[in-house]
Amino acid sequence: MSVVLIHTERFAEHQTPPGHPERPERAEVxxxxxxxxxxxxxxxxxxxxxxxxxxxxxxDDAYLNVIEKTAGRAVKLDPDTYTSxxxxxxxxxxxxxxxxxxxxxxxxxxxxxxALVRPPGHHAERDRAMGFCLYNNVAxxxxxxxxxxxxxxAVVDYDVxxxxxxxxIFESDPSVLYVSTHQYPYYPGTGAAREVGSExxxxxxxxxxxxxxxxxxxxxLVFDExxxxxxxxxxxxxxxxxxxxxxxxxxPLGGMRxxxxxxxxxxxxxxxxxxxxxxxxxxxxxxxxxxxHALAASIDAVVQTLSDAASDPRWPSSTxxxxxxxxxxxxxxxxxxxxxxxx
Ligand SMILES: [Zn+2]
Numbered sequence: 241m242s243v244v245l246i247h248t249e250r251f252a253e254h255q256t257p258p259g260h261p262e263r264p265e266r267a268e269v270x271x272x273x274x275x276x277x278x279x280x281x282x283x284x285x286x287x288x289x290x291x292x293x294x295x296x297x298x299x300d301d302a303y304l305n306v307i308e309k310t311a312g313r314a315v316k317l318d319p320d321t322y323t324s325x326x327x328x329x330x331x332x333x334x335x336x337x338x339x340x341x342x343x344x345x346x347x348x349x350x351x352x353x354x355a356l357v358r359p360p361g362h363h364a365e366r367d368r369a370m371g372f373c374l375y376n377n378v379a380x381x382x383x384x385x386x387x388x389x390x391x392x393x394a395v396v397d398y399d400v401x402x403x404x405x406x407x408x409i410f411e412s413d414p415s416v417l418y419v420s421t422h423q424y425p426y427y428p429g430t431g432a433a434r435e436v437g438s439e440x441x442x443x444x445x446x447x448x449x450x451x452x453x454x455x456x457x458x459x460x461l462v463f464d465e466x467x468x469x470x471x472x473x474x475x476x477x478x479x480x481x482x483x484x485x486x487x488x489x490x491x492p493l494g495g496m497r498x499x500x501x502x503x504x505x506x507x508x509x510x511x512x513x514x515x516x517x518x519x520x521x522x523x524x525x526x527x528x529x530x531x532x533h534a535l536a537a538s539i540d541a542v543v544q545t546l547s548d549a550a551s552d553p554r555w556p557s558s559t560x561x562x563x564x565x566x567x568x569x570x571x572x573x574x575x576x577x578x579x580x581x582x583x
Contacts, residue, residue, distance in 0.1 A: 242547070243350060243543060246285055246338075246341050248358065250329070250330055251330050252271075253324065254327045255326075256324070261492070261528075262530075287340045289335075299364075311328040318371075331374040332375075338378060341355045341523040342385045345478070345521040346385070351522070352524075353522075355377070356526055360372055362378060362527050370428065371427065376406060378395055379405065394479050399482055399483075399484020400486040400493070400496055401527075402429075403420055407420070410444070414444045419471070420482075421450060422448070423487070423495055444579075448462045448572050456501075456555060458566075459498060459565065460505070461565035465569045465582065470580050476518055484526070485528065488500070499556055503542060524546070
């Protein structure tokens with residue numbers, strides 16, 4: 241499959257205080273990865289800035305004004321979330337990259353796109369910056385696709401943290417399915433199995449909370465028993481992935497034990513759904529991932545999987561026994577039994 245990388249070349253200018261996990265070295269890693277794939281013949285393009293209209297589909301006007309006023313200034317927006325003078329522009333490029341990725345896979349010729357962005361987005365609420373995130377890049381991208389006539393969009397979020405912002409923005413909207421695997425209990429505190437959406441969106445929020453220490457087999461189990469069956473019943477026209485790599489075994493923030501090949505396997509499993517229902521259209525947008533080696537290797541695994549010939553997902557075999565996946569899948573099936581069929 242042909243892949244395009246959307247590369248926010250200026251993202252190192254988004255600076256955080258010394259010792260903060262969202263440090264500029266993450267940008268250097270993404271620069272190296274993008275350069276390597278460009279050498280291998282993959283298209284790498286720079287994104288446009290997101291427009292006010294695109295952002296206002298998921299963020300309140302008053303909040304957009306707050307972020308706009310950080311232009312040229314270093315500001316602390318919440319206990320974890322900072323700007324440098326350039327962050328406003330870089331954040332516009334991050335959201336713009338996610339939007340551009342959607343446009344490119346909808347119009348072709350590329351069917352798969354990966355947006356390499358900083359700052360991340362999935363904690364950003366309609367009216368609040370949170371957890372290193374300014375704009376909710378993936379939510380802006382999903383809303384853009386909806387505004388351009390895509391009827392059903394699935395967002396799959398395998399970042400180690402729950403994407404509270406994305407869940408809340410779409411929780412009453414049945415046209416955007418939100419599926420998350422995450423460490424629980426953990427920051428930001430949301431993401432229990434019983435959180436299934438509200439009103440018309442009831443059943444269209446699917447949370448798979450996993451106890452700290454989950455291994456590849458746990459992820460495989462929840463994918464096979466919940467994530468993939470729900471996606472197939474929902475039959476999305478576009479698949480968007482919140483591709484955080486902080487569930488990696490090397491990550492200093494997360495407490496999970498996911499290996500690099502498992503990120504490839506998850507990507508291949510999601511790609512199969514995209515090929516079955518979405519004409520192959522799949523967009524990955526980076527979120528967290530704070531070990532630099534693990535981040536580079538995991539992004540490589542995703543891009544490789546998207547560009548390879550289709551195959552069955554090659555899950556690594558875990559040497560560690562764990563019942564965390566079973567507990568998570570069972571809790572989620574109980575909560576969502578009225579909405580989806582599970583075997
Ligand atoms: Zn995260």
